[in-house]
Amino acid sequence: MEAVLLGEGVTVTDGSARDFTDWVEPHLPAMTRFAGRLLPGPDRDDLVQDALVRAWRRWATYDEGRGAPLPWLLAIVADQGRRGRLRSRPAALAWSEHGGAVELTPADVDLERALGALTRRQRTAVDLYYFVDLDVATIAAIMGCAPGTVKATLSQARARLRELVGGDDG
Amino acid sequence: MAEPEDPMDARLRQYAGRWRDAAAPPPAVDADGLRPGRRSASSWWVAAVSAAAVAAVIVGGTQLVGNDRDGRPSDPAGTGQPTETAKPGDDVVPWAALPATHPQLPTETTPPSPDPAEAAGKPPCRASDLRAATSGGAAAGTHSVNVRLALVGSSPCRLEGYPDLVLLDRGRPVDIPLRRDGAGAYPGPVLVAAGHPGVLRLSWSSDWCSAPVRNDSIRMALPGGSLTFRGFGGSSCYGTPGSGSRAPVDVTPFQPLTWRDAAVRSPYADLQVGADLDLAVAAAAPLEFTITLTSPTDLVLDPCPDYRIVQNAEDGEHQEAYALNCAAVPHKDDQGRPYLPAGTPVRFAMRTTVAGQGPSMEKLGWTLDTADQKGVAGTLTVSAGPAQTGPTTAAPLGPGDRRTVRSAVTAIQAYLDTWRRDGMFLAARQYVEKDAQPPSAVGLPRLSSGKVLHADLSSWESADHFTLEVALDLHIVGDPLAWNDGENDRFVTVTRDGGGFRLAFATSP
Numbered sequence A: 001m002e003a004v005l006l007g008e009g010v011t012v013t014d015g016s017a018r019d020f021t022d023w024v025e026p027h028l029p030a031m032t033r034f035a036g037r038l039l040p041g042p043d044r045d046d047l048v049q050d051a052l053v054r055a056w057r058r059w060a061t062y063d064e065g066r067g068a069p070l071p072w073l074l075a076i077v078a079d080q081g082r083r084g085r086l087r088s089r090p091a092a093l094a095w096s097e098h099g100g101a102v103e104l105t106p107a108d109v110d111l112e113r114a115l116g117a118l119t120r121r122q123r124t125a126v127d128l129y130y131f132v133d134l135d136v137a138t139i140a141a142i143m144g145c146a147p148g149t150v151k152a153t154l155s156q157a158r159a160r161l162r163e164l165v166g167g168d169d170g
Numbered sequence B: 001m002a003e004p005e006d007p008m009d010a011r012l013r014q015y016a017g018r019w020r021d022a023a024a025p026p027p028a029v030d031a032d033g034l035r036p037g038r039r040s041a042s043s044w045w046v047a048a049v050s051a052a053a054v055a056a057v058i059v060g061g062t063q064l065v066g067n068d069r070d071g072r073p074s075d076p077a078g079t080g081q082p083t084e085t086a087k088p089g090d091d092v093v094p095w096a097a098l099p100a101t102h103p104q105l106p107t108e109t110t111p112p113s114p115d116p117a118e119a120a121g122k123p124p125c126r127a128s129d130l131r132a133a134t135s136g137g138a139a140a141g142t143h144s145v146n147v148r149l150a151l152v153g154s155s156p157c158r159l160e161g162y163p164d165l166v167l168l169d170r171g172r173p174v175d176i177p178l179r180r181d182g183a184g185a186y187p188g189p190v191l192v193a194a195g196h197p198g199v200l201r202l203s204w205s206s207d208w209c210s211a212p213v214r215n216d217s218i219r220m221a222l223p224g225g226s227l228t229f230r231g232f233g234g235s236s237c238y239g240t241p242g243s244g245s246r247a248p249v250d251v252t253p254f255q256p257l258t259w260r261d262a263a264v265r266s267p268y269a270d271l272q273v274g275a276d277l278d279l280a281v282a283a284a285a286p287l288e289f290t291i292t293l294t295s296p297t298d299l300v301l302d303p304c305p306d307y308r309i310v311q312n313a314e315d316g317e318h319q320e321a322y323a324l325n326c327a328a329v330p331h332k333d334d335q336g337r338p339y340l341p342a343g344t345p346v347r348f349a350m351r352t353t354v355a356g357q358g359p360s361m362e363k364l365g366w367t368l369d370t371a372d373q374k375g376v377a378g379t380l381t382v383s384a385g386p387a388q389t390g391p392t393t394a395a396p397l398g399p400g401d402r403r404t405v406r407s408a409v410t411a412i413q414a415y416l417d418t419w420r421r422d423g424m425f426l427a428a429r430q431y432v433e434k435d436a437q438p439p440s441a442v443g444l445p446r447l448s449s450g451k452v453l454h455a456d457l458s459s460w461e462s463a464d465h466f467t468l469e470v471a472l473d474l475h476i477v478g479d480p481l482a483w484n485d486g487e488n489d490r491f492v493t494v495t496r497d498g499g500g501f502r503l504a505f506a507t508s509p
Helices: A017-038 A040-060 A071-086 A106-116 A121-131 A136-142 A147-165 B009-022 B041-064 B399-421
Strands: A003-004 B109-110 B130-139 B142-152 B157-159 B164-169 B177-179 B188-194 B198-204 B213-223 B225-234 B249-251 B263-265 B272-274 B279-282 B286-294 B306-313 B317-322 B346-353 B358-367 B375-383 B448-460 B465-476 B489-497 B500-506
Touching: A017 A040, A017 A071, A017 A121, A040 A071, A071 A136, A106 A121, A106 A147, A106 B009, A106 B225, A121 A136, A121 A147, A121 B009, A136 A147, B109 B306, B130 B225, B142 B225, B164 B225, B263 B317, B272 B375, B286 B358, B306 B489, B399 B448, B399 B465, B399 B489, B399 B500, B448 B500
Parallel strands: B177 B249, B279 B375
Antiparallel strands: B109 B263, B130 B142, B142 B198, B157 B188, B164 B213, B198 B249, B213 B225, B272 B286, B286 B346, B306 B317, B306 B358, B358 B375, B448 B465, B465 B489, B489 B500
């Protein structure tokens, strides 16, 4: 087997681990928050872990010209999150595992359940906008659509949530 | 961006703010010991990255060592390994390819806690004995409803097996199948007493695509009546539109709120297993490491246990099982049997072959094959090995041929760019010619970006006809996930056609 070359605009870098660490570190909080929305508890950190390893392996293919690092990294988190969900299912009965140590009020529980009933795109938009706390332009880059589409998706998601939790603002 | 008067916007901001504040910090700044008995995610990552740095340094060296197929280690000293990876010597039990014997080792079993026997004499719980409360949530497309059944009175009662449930919408049963899920469940009847509720979990992946389904409540039949509690709400679709697939609701049996599983202990339960398995290696090279076993008490190796070496390479899990080389352990008891003296580390040489093709990072595990499954794990950083079989080994390509291959890869990238620019569609996992595109875009994914990540030569007939194995990164409009989980390897047969190339895509050679 002989590795021949990479495609246009792609260069092989021997990018040292140190450079990668420095590069990825500013984005870890956002990656962790997004992972926390996709998988609960300790699975969250495994997901971040898997995403980092994958990002490191694919780092040579990251192309600055195509966008900022954060959308690239969060897309990997989303991707790994889906793999994790397909691969593993919780074996133990978890009583109140909601992805964080937050004290859930009954209204929160209703809201979380309603979030789970959104379409995947709506759910992703809400997770990234409210929970990961990203701006619309970054979300648009992650979701591969126009900022206006993100706004529309968020608006549809809120309308659906109002419907699901009964209209009042709890 | 949201209208300020939208109450749902305010509610989401308020809840998300609390959620962010309460979330644990990112793993990379987390302390060790995130999970007892496991290396924390952060330390694992640091280890993996430093191993990677090592790989980058020794690549030149591995090629030299890689040509030496005589079984010498590919990882020379100087890679920062601690003394545990010393070469077999007087103080290391040598490795031997002894077939696994699957010995019967003595074990002792402790019952689960709480002991199901406590519930055995109690009467079955009646509907009037219990109060139901629910909590739930949704993550990654799976909804869950957790039901907590607390005792109302003072007489303890018993729940056993699976609940008798009906899912309702405005009082009428809805057609969602139920599926029993006993994986990892508490094995026995559950005692419900003051402060000791019974619980169960219902989960649903909402994979219903023929029509939306609503489930506002769930009724559980019990002796003497029933309890009704909140259901899943509305469904949404994650499946293939039009498939009509109906995902069942998974139901666990009744469980105690907290419990500990029955434990089986072997004489090896307190054994300490040590090794540094974070190694940098070359693909298909010999792999050697040293395992250190330390027992707190004198431990006779009779019968001699088996062990397993597991590598998780890109193409799956590779497992090998052997018997430990007990006969070569230098310590013998007064009956002449090999044993591990109390508190004395005994080192065992291990040998296998790197399973991965590299470059990649893979998990390497070593486990003693006893009831306690004592073991260690680490990360192999695999660099691409020496050339193996195939035409490229026999005759490396000349500079002209390499240029041809390079142009072919550029042509594949250009094809993807055209495909994206022209708004062509992706149907199934086939590449569709422009004039064979479906007439309507409705419901079909469109390419938002496509990129050649790397290309390997798969077969070579001549510069006019060869096959490349190409890894593609494909993204679809509106989907944050890479197409097909990012795994898009294709075999592209390239045939020279006038001044250009004809490209034929396939999923296998």
